[in-house]
Amino acid sequence: MTTIASNIPSLYDTLPAQFSTLTAGAQWPEARKEAFDRFQALGGFPTVKVEDWKYTNVIPFFRSLQTLQLPAPIAITEAQLEATGLLLPDVYRIVLLNGELQPQLSELPPAKQATVLKMSEAAAEPAFTAHFNNSQKLAEHHFAQLNTAFFTNGLFIEAKAKAQVEKPLHIIHLYHNTSSLLVNPRHLWVAQEGASIQIIESAAGLDGSGTMVVNSVVEAVTTERSQMSHYQLQTGGGQLRFINQTLVQQRGKSLYNNYTFTLSESELVRNNLNISLDDERTETHLFGFYIATGNQLVDNHTSVDHRMPNCESNELYRGVLMDKATGVFNGKIYVHEDAQKTNAFQQNNNLVISPEANIYTKPQLEIFADDVKCSHGTTIGQVSEEALFYLKARGIGDAMARSMLVKAFAFDITAQVKIPAVRKQVEQLATRYLSAAVNN
Amino acid sequence: MLNIKNLHAAVEGNAILKGINLNVKAGEVHAIMGPNGSGKSSLASVLAGREAYEVTDGSVEFEGKDLLDMSPEVRAREGLFLAFQYPVEIPGVSNINFLKTAVNEIRAYHGQPPMQAKAFLDMLKSKQKLMEFDANLMNRSLNEGFSGGEKKRNDIFQMAMLEPKLAIMDETDSGLDIDALRVVSAGVNKLRSKDNAFIIITHYQRLLEYIVPDFVHVLYNGRIVKSGTKELALELEEKGYDWLKEDIRLEEPVQ
Numbered sequence: 001m002t003t004i005a006s007n008i009p010s011l012y013d014t015l016p017a018q019f020s021t022l023t024a025g026a027q028w029p030e031a032r033k034e035a036f037d038r039f040q041a042l043g044g045f046p047t048v049k050v051e052d053w054k055y056t057n058v059i060p061f062f063r064s065l066q067t068l069q070l071p072a073p074i075a076i077t078e079a080q081l082e083a084t085g086l087l088l089p090d091v092y093r094i095v096l097l098n099g100e101l102q103p104q105l106s107e108l109p110p111a112k113q114a115t116v117l118k119m120s121e122a123a124a125e126p127a128f129t130a131h132f133n134n135s136q137k138l139a140e141h142h143f144a145q146l147n148t149a150f151f152t153n154g155l156f157i158e159a160k161a162k163a164q165v166e167k168p169l170h171i172i173h174l175y176h177n178t179s180s181l182l183v184n185p186r187h188l189w190v191a192q193e194g195a196s197i198q199i200i201e202s203a204a205g206l207d208g209s210g211t212m213v214v215n216s217v218v219e220a221v222t223t224e225r226s227q228m229s230h231y232q233l234q235t236g237g238g239q240l241r242f243i244n245q246t247l248v249q250q251r252g253k254s255l256y257n258n259y260t261f262t263l264s265e266s267e268l269v270r271n272n273l274n275i276s277l278d279d280e281r282t283e284t285h286l287f288g289f290y291i292a293t294g295n296q297l298v299d300n301h302t303s304v305d306h307r308m309p310n311c312e313s314n315e316l317y318r319g320v321l322m323d324k325a326t327g328v329f330n331g332k333i334y335v336h337e338d339a340q341k342t343n344a345f346q347q348n349n350n351l352v353i354s355p356e357a358n359i360y361t362k363p364q365l366e367i368f369a370d371d372v373k374c375s376h377g378t379t380i381g382q383v384s385e386e387a388l389f390y391l392k393a394r395g396i397g398d399a400m401a402r403s404m405l406v407k408a409f410a411f412d413i414t415a416q417v418k419i420p421a422v423r424k425q426v427e428q429l430a431t432r433y434l435s436a437a438v439n440n
Numbered sequence: 441m442l443n444i445k446n447l448h449a450a451v452e453g454n455a456i457l458k459g460i461n462l463n464v465k466a467g468e469v470h471a472i473m474g475p476n477g478s479g480k481s482s483l484a485s486v487l488a489g490r491e492a493y494e495v496t497d498g499s500v501e502f503e504g505k506d507l508l509d510m511s512p513e514v515r516a517r518e519g520l521f522l523a524f525q526y527p528v529e530i531p532g533v534s535n536i537n538f539l540k541t542a543v544n545e546i547r548a549y550h551g552q553p554p555m556q557a558k559a560f561l562d563m564l565k566s567k568q569k570l571m572e573f574d575a576n577l578m579n580r581s582l583n584e585g586f587s588g589g590e591k592k593r594n595d596i597f598q599m600a601m602l603e604p605k606l607a608i609m610d611e612t613d614s615g616l617d618i619d620a621l622r623v624v625s626a627g628v629n630k631l632r633s634k635d636n637a638f639i640i641i642t643h644y645q646r647l648l649e650y651i652v653p654d655f656v657h658v659l660y661n662g663r664i665v666k667s668g669t670k671e672l673a674l675e676l677e678e679k680g681y682d683w684l685k686e687d688i689r690l691e692e693p694v695q
């Protein structure tokens with residue numbers, strides 16, 4: 001009989017043992033130990049009784065997992081990469097397998113523009129020591145703690161001061177498993193003073209067996225006057241489930257753009273995106289788009305912390321929910337007492353196409369400064385009957401008209417994408433998922 | 441071409457059309473006038489197939505077929521066109537893609553293959569010229585941010601592209617500037633032929649000076665209460681509707 005409060009018997013009970021074997025001799029032992037203790041103190045895997053996980057029951061997804069032990073690496077061929085359909089032109093292609101950099105398949109940017117290293121090789125970098133495991137919000141997230149305790153590897157990226165990194169870095173996360181696996185990739189990205197960098201993430205699962213939960217953490221830091229555009233293209237097949245923590249700290253006059261597009265077959269995608277505006281005159285744009293079909297659950301929890309005056313944040317999330325899918329959107333905006341002259345905007349629009357689909361959407365504004373401009377809005381609806389009639393009155397059939405309107409709703413967001421090849425890929429993926437669903 | 445018999449229609453249980461009879465033959469232009477709220481747009485909506493309207497009595501034949509039996513898209517494919525009093529803005533749908541889709545859906549209905557890109561562009565250009573339609577508006581989202589007049593002109597441009605048998609123009613003139621009115625009217629006159637017909641809903645005699653109607657009807661309280669030739673429009677312009685209302689009140693029992 002076990003004495004641990006075990007909400008996931010098979011996996012949770014084995015965690016202490018797995019922790020001692022898997023992290024024996026690993027780097028950053030104190031951080032890992034502290035995080036594991038904190039994970040346990042938080043109660044382990046969050047149940048729906050935890051407010052932030054009210055609508056997203058992760059327990060069933062972890063119940064079937066067996067191990068955190070990565071399988072032996074496999075050789076990836078160019079053809080396999082090609083087959084993902086995710087390759088983009090004019091990028092530095094960087095391939096990771098279960099979080100591990102694959103140098104033979106990758107092209108790194110010139111060293112004078114950016115440093116790209118495995119996390120395991122980055123410990124001596126000043127930017128690493130300055131920023132690693134430093135985000136305040138880490139402590140709040142069960143899964144971030146689990147990640148810190150167990151993470152294997154990931155990418156350290158540093159855009160050098162004043163460097164304009166020429167082409168986008170396209171990180172292709174490949175995942176492979178031979179049994180039901182929990183994998184914990186960990187990344188740290190820093191844009192130094194005046195630097196500008198674009199990072200695109202895509203994901204694909206390779207043939208394997210069992211399911212896989214990818215519990216990843218990205219810590220991103222934009223220092224003074226730097227710019228980072230971050231595209232999270234959440235693609236990937238049915239055996240993958242994603243829990244992402246993206247923690248961003250912005251310094252003075254920096255710009256951070258995030259595009260989180262969930263276009264996958266994963267049954268579970270949970271994004272925690274936390275932005276901390278730690279200095280004045282920062283600018284932040286968050287664009288989200290999700291399509292959920294079948295039994296998918298797509299959950300976006302975002303927070304923007306306005307700590308300092310004169311910062312601007314702008315958030316627009318849109319989703320299309322079909323079949324029996326569920327969407328969750330929770331957008332927190334905190335405007336701290338000192339953050340006068342804040343501009344903070346938030347919008348979440350949802351198209352619920354099937355009567356059996358659900359959306360839970362909740363804006364949460366907490367404003368403690370008096371001289372601010374904040375607004376938020378939420379819509380949940382079907383395609384406009386007026387618009388539908390207009391299209392039909394021109395001879396366009398019902399299914400085609402609906403699909404045009406749903407696409408129009410989606411493409412309003414994808415039009416925000418600044419890289420043409422990314423926009424094209426995203427629109428193709430969106431079209432594929434939308435037409436499959438609209439036409440049945 | 442169009443034969444409306446004793447048409448009654450209601451919205452949310454309110455009777456709006458109360459027995460309309462109207463016969464439109466190929467080659468004819470009919471004008472419908474009448475005070476605000478008399479049911480002109482409602483008639484247009486019922487003909488185009490807007491779902492909110494429930495037909496409670498009567499029949500409509502279009503080219504020998506039962507119009508009321510058809511879905512809105514089939515009506516359009518059969519050659520009925522409604523230029524809206526208030527065209528809808530549809531962000532994210534490009535004007536040009538919308539038109540291409542409409543043209544090809546109609547072609548498919550008639551068993552024709554999709555139009556080649558080149559042929560489509562040629563047609564686009566010639567109709568743009570005919571209607572003096574600003575080519576810059578083509579690549580924008582459908583009516584999004586268009587001025588009132590631009591929206592109306594876009595609808596008429598669509599009409600030119602789709603070449604309907606019967607076009608119903610609901611207050612196309614309202615919102616058009618003086619030059620635009622002339623341009624649009626000239627375009628419509630060029631589209632007129634012995635094979636097609638127009639129903640023009642308007643409040644103003646002015647449009648009817650450009651597009652000269654064969655018949656003018658007055659719709660009042662859901663019924664056509666008077667029909668005549670183009671001189672009737674002049675008379676209405678001069679006297680307003682009150683004299684007609686008087687006549688009707690004398691004829692009808694108080695409700």
Ligand SMILES: Nc1ncnc2c1ncn2[C@@H]1O[C@H](COP(=O)(O)OP(=O)(O)OP(=O)(O)O)[C@@H](O)[C@H]1O
Pocket residue numbers: 451452454456474475476477478479480481482483492525
């Ligand atoms: N959804 C509705 N519910 C109730 N009444 C309606 C509805 N739609 C239209 N009506 C009523 O039907 C009547 C006819 O409206 P309609 O729009 O056809 O008038 P119209 O002759 O086109 O007027 P206008 O000259 O102002 O354009 C009006 O009294 C209007 O209020």
Ligand SMILES: [Mg+2]
Pocket residue numbers: 480481482525610
């Ligand atoms: Mg009207």
